[in-house]
Amino acid sequence: MPARYDVVVVGAGIMGVASAYHLQNENPGKKILVVDRYGGAGQGNTGRSNAMFRNTFSSSDNQVLADSSIDFYLHVQKELKVDVGLQEIGYLWLMNETQLSKSKPFLRRMEGNGIATTLYGKEDLKRLVPGMAAGFADDETKVMGLPPVDGGVFGPKCGRLDPDRLVRFYAGEFARAGGEFAFGSEVKRLMVGPSEPLGIEGEPLVWQETRVEGVSLAGSSQTDVLADMVVLAGGAWLNELLEPIGVDGHVKAKKRQLFSVRAEGSKLERLLHTPGFNQLGLLPLVILPKAGVHFKPVSEEECFWVACEDEMNRPYIDLPEHDLDRYRAERLYYERGIYPVLTSYFPAFRGSKLKAMWAGLYAYNTLDNLPFAFRTGNLIVVGGDSGSGIMKGDALGRAVGALYSEEDEAVLYGGRAYRTSKLGFERRDVEREEWVI
Ligand SMILES: Cc1cc2nc3c(=O)[nH]c(=O)nc-3n(C[C@H](O)[C@H](O)[C@H](O)COP(=O)(O)OP(=O)(O)OC[C@H]3O[C@@H](n4cnc5c(N)ncnc54)[C@H](O)[C@@H]3O)c2cc1C
Structure with a gap:
C-alpha cells in the first residue's frame, strides 16, 4: 500500500522547509511529508549560498517579500533566541556620479515605503573606509574601465545570516509540530491521474479532470506516496518534474561562485573590523562600482567571501546535475576577473590567499x-x-x-497582506526590479 499524506513537499531547501513550517503551523492536524534526494535539509543551493539579505530594492514586491522575511529572521534570532547567525552589517554600494544620480529616484521610492538608506559623499567614505582607493590614474584600471568612487549608498537593514542554521530552525520546528522528512529519496515523477477514477483503461482520458495524485519515489524508499496536495520546491531542478506533466516553471539555472579569502594576519584583518557602520564594528558587504564585484566579512572565520555578477557569457544550464560538486569554482575567473578589480579599489587584498572556493546554481525566473x-x-x-x-x-x-488554504492574500510577518495571485503566472503582477547596480 502506498503511503498517504495530506501534503507532500518536494525539496528541503529554504523554500521547501519554510513552506512546510508554515503549512504545518497553519494546519496542525495535517500529515505533511518533505522529500529530498540529499541526506538532510539545506544541502542544495541553500547551503552553498552567500545568504546575504537586504530590503533595498526598487520593486515594491521585492521590498515587501524581503523586508517581512528579514523581520521574521530578526524575530527568530532576537525574540525566539534561536541563533541563525544573523548579523545586520549593512550593504554599502560604492558608486560613481552616474550611478548615484541613476539611483536617486529609487532611493526616494524606498524612503516613501519606509526603507531607510544613507547617502555618503566621497570624503565621508574616505574617512570611514581608510583602505579604499577612490580614483585611479594607471593604465590597468583604464583598460578595465573602473569608475571612480564618488559616493555610496548604505542600507542598514541588510546583512548576512547562516543558511544552515536558518534551515535547521524551520526543519526542527516543522518536525516538532509533527511533520515528517524522507531524505535520500528522489522524486522520479509527479503522478497524474483522474480526479474521479472510473477504472477505465488509459485514464486519465481527455474528458476527465486530472489531478496530481502524489509522487513516485526512487532511492531509499522506492515507493509511491499519495497526497491530496503536492508542493514543488525543487529549486534549480523544478523543470525535471514540471515539464513531463506539461507545466512551464519558467526556470533556468546558472552557475554562481564564491571565493573565501583569508584575512587573518594581514592588512585585511583591519579592513574586516572597520567600525562606523554597524554595532558589530564590521565592514558591511561592499559592492564595487564595476561588474557587481562584492565582498562580505565573515568575522567568525576571519575571512572575506568574494563574488561577482556575471550574467553575460555565463550559459544557462537546461538540465542541472544532481551532484552540485560537479560545478567547480574557477580559479582563473577569480584571479584574472575579480582580483584585479578588487585590488584596485582595495589594495589590502593584494597578495591575499584563497582559503576555499565553491559553486552552486541560481534558479532564474x-x-x-x-x-x-x-x-x-x-x-x-x-x-x-x-x-x-x-x-x-x-x-x-x-x-x-x-x-x-485558498486565501487570496498571504499575511506576511508583521501583518502586511500580500495578494498571492501577484506571484503566479496567470495574473502575474509584480514590479520589475530596476535598481540593479
Ligand atoms: C553562490 C550562491 C550565492 C547566493 N547568494 C545568495 C544571497 O546572498 N542571498 C540570497 O537570498 N540568496 C542567495 N543565493 C540564492 C539562494 O541560495 C537560493 O535562492 C535558495 O537557496 C533557493 O532555495 P530552494 O529551496 O529553492 O533551492 P535548493 O536549496 O536548491 O533546494 C531545492 C531542493 O530540492 C531538492 N530536489 C529537487 N528536485 C528533487 C527531486 N526530484 N527529488 C528529491 N529532491 C529534489 C534538491 O535536492 C534540493 O535540496 C545564492 C545562491 C548561490 C548558488
Missing part, C-alpha cells in the same frame, strides 16, 4: 527575475528565486500556506 508561487489544481509550485531566495524565503513560505 526567466520572465522577470522575481520569484513565483502558483497553484494549479492540487499542485503548488514555488521557486524562481533568481539568487535571492534566502532573503525572501519566509514570505514565500507564507504565500504557499495561503495558496494551500
Whole structure:
C-alpha cells in the first residue's frame, strides 16, 4: 500500500522547509511529508549560498517579500533566541556620479515605503573606509574601465545570516509540530491521474479532470506516496518534474561562485573590523562600482567571501546535475576577473590567499527575475528565486500556506497582506526590479 499524506513537499531547501513550517503551523492536524534526494535539509543551493539579505530594492514586491522575511529572521534570532547567525552589517554600494544620480529616484521610492538608506559623499567614505582607493590614474584600471568612487549608498537593514542554521530552525520546528522528512529519496515523477477514477483503461482520458495524485519515489524508499496536495520546491531542478506533466516553471539555472579569502594576519584583518557602520564594528558587504564585484566579512572565520555578477557569457544550464560538486569554482575567473578589480579599489587584498572556493546554481525566473508561487489544481509550485531566495524565503513560505488554504492574500510577518495571485503566472503582477547596480 502506498503511503498517504495530506501534503507532500518536494525539496528541503529554504523554500521547501519554510513552506512546510508554515503549512504545518497553519494546519496542525495535517500529515505533511518533505522529500529530498540529499541526506538532510539545506544541502542544495541553500547551503552553498552567500545568504546575504537586504530590503533595498526598487520593486515594491521585492521590498515587501524581503523586508517581512528579514523581520521574521530578526524575530527568530532576537525574540525566539534561536541563533541563525544573523548579523545586520549593512550593504554599502560604492558608486560613481552616474550611478548615484541613476539611483536617486529609487532611493526616494524606498524612503516613501519606509526603507531607510544613507547617502555618503566621497570624503565621508574616505574617512570611514581608510583602505579604499577612490580614483585611479594607471593604465590597468583604464583598460578595465573602473569608475571612480564618488559616493555610496548604505542600507542598514541588510546583512548576512547562516543558511544552515536558518534551515535547521524551520526543519526542527516543522518536525516538532509533527511533520515528517524522507531524505535520500528522489522524486522520479509527479503522478497524474483522474480526479474521479472510473477504472477505465488509459485514464486519465481527455474528458476527465486530472489531478496530481502524489509522487513516485526512487532511492531509499522506492515507493509511491499519495497526497491530496503536492508542493514543488525543487529549486534549480523544478523543470525535471514540471515539464513531463506539461507545466512551464519558467526556470533556468546558472552557475554562481564564491571565493573565501583569508584575512587573518594581514592588512585585511583591519579592513574586516572597520567600525562606523554597524554595532558589530564590521565592514558591511561592499559592492564595487564595476561588474557587481562584492565582498562580505565573515568575522567568525576571519575571512572575506568574494563574488561577482556575471550574467553575460555565463550559459544557462537546461538540465542541472544532481551532484552540485560537479560545478567547480574557477580559479582563473577569480584571479584574472575579480582580483584585479578588487585590488584596485582595495589594495589590502593584494597578495591575499584563497582559503576555499565553491559553486552552486541560481534558479532564474526567466520572465522577470522575481520569484513565483502558483497553484494549479492540487499542485503548488514555488521557486524562481533568481539568487535571492534566502532573503525572501519566509514570505514565500507564507504565500504557499495561503495558496494551500485558498486565501487570496498571504499575511506576511508583521501583518502586511500580500495578494498571492501577484506571484503566479496567470495574473502575474509584480514590479520589475530596476535598481540593479
Ligand atoms: C553562490 C550562491 C550565492 C547566493 N547568494 C545568495 C544571497 O546572498 N542571498 C540570497 O537570498 N540568496 C542567495 N543565493 C540564492 C539562494 O541560495 C537560493 O535562492 C535558495 O537557496 C533557493 O532555495 P530552494 O529551496 O529553492 O533551492 P535548493 O536549496 O536548491 O533546494 C531545492 C531542493 O530540492 C531538492 N530536489 C529537487 N528536485 C528533487 C527531486 N526530484 N527529488 C528529491 N529532491 C529534489 C534538491 O535536492 C534540493 O535540496 C545564492 C545562491 C548561490 C548558488
